[in-house]
Amino acid sequence: MGTTIALVVFDDFTDLDLFLPWDLLNRVRLVGGRDDWQVKIVGTEATHVSQAGLRIPTTGFVEEAVDADAVLFTSGPRVPALIEDGRYMNRFSLSPERQLIGSMCSGALFLAKLGLLTGMEATTYPTRRKLLASMGAKVVDRGFVENGNVATAAGCLAGQDLSAWIIRTLADQAMVDSVIDSVLPVEQMVITK
Known part of the structure; x- marks a missing residue:
């Protein structure tokens, strides 16, 4: 049985919030030789358009997130409206007891709306701090916050920490090291020495 990670997108998602984890998480298969490792992009349509205007195909629908071992929500300017859309939010039936989420x-707002951050430390983009706090999270100024099987990251490059958390939990630290080593500037790479 394989490992599946679902990356949730919607129109106007932040490009780097998808593409950095997409690349790093896929390197588990490409660099680490894990043929049982699958990364999916899920949405509500066959394609979604990023904030920068790039149209990308999805590989599944958001309802498939229920079966994933890990689910990552991207961010973007439409998140506040999406979390108020009951029909959209009801499409997610996630379980932190059996999934990494x-x-x-601003994707942290999805987690808060799903009741996963109440009374817990969490991080988000600075412009969404007040909204996240109003939803019951204890907002902290850190790039990455882990609460067991639930984690939040803030600042697009913190996607590296979020991806490493998933790889470490679903594979191991050695795989994290191999994946990160494969994207370092060449003078810092261990694999080439």
Whole structure:
């Protein structure tokens, strides 16, 4: 049985919030030789358009997140409206008891709306701090916050920490090291020495 990670997108998602984890998480298969490792992009349509205007195909629908071993929510300017859309939010039936559930920047609002951050430390993009706090999270100024099987990251490059958390939990630290080593500037790489 394999490992599946679902990356949740929607129109106007933040590009780097998808593409950095997409690349790093896929390196488990590409660099680490894990043929049982699958990364999916899930949405509500066959394609979604990023904030920068890039149209990308999805590989599944958001309802498939229920079966994933890990689910990551991207961010973007439409998140506040999406969390108020009951029909959209009801499409997610997630379980932190059996899944890793994480978010990038304003994606933390999805986790809060799903009741996963109440009374817990969490981080988000600075412009969404007040809204996240009003939803019951204890907002902290850190790039990455882990609460067991739930994690939040803030600042697009914190996607590296979020991806490493998933890889470490679902594979191991050695795989994290191999994946990160494969993207370092060449003078810092261990694999080439």
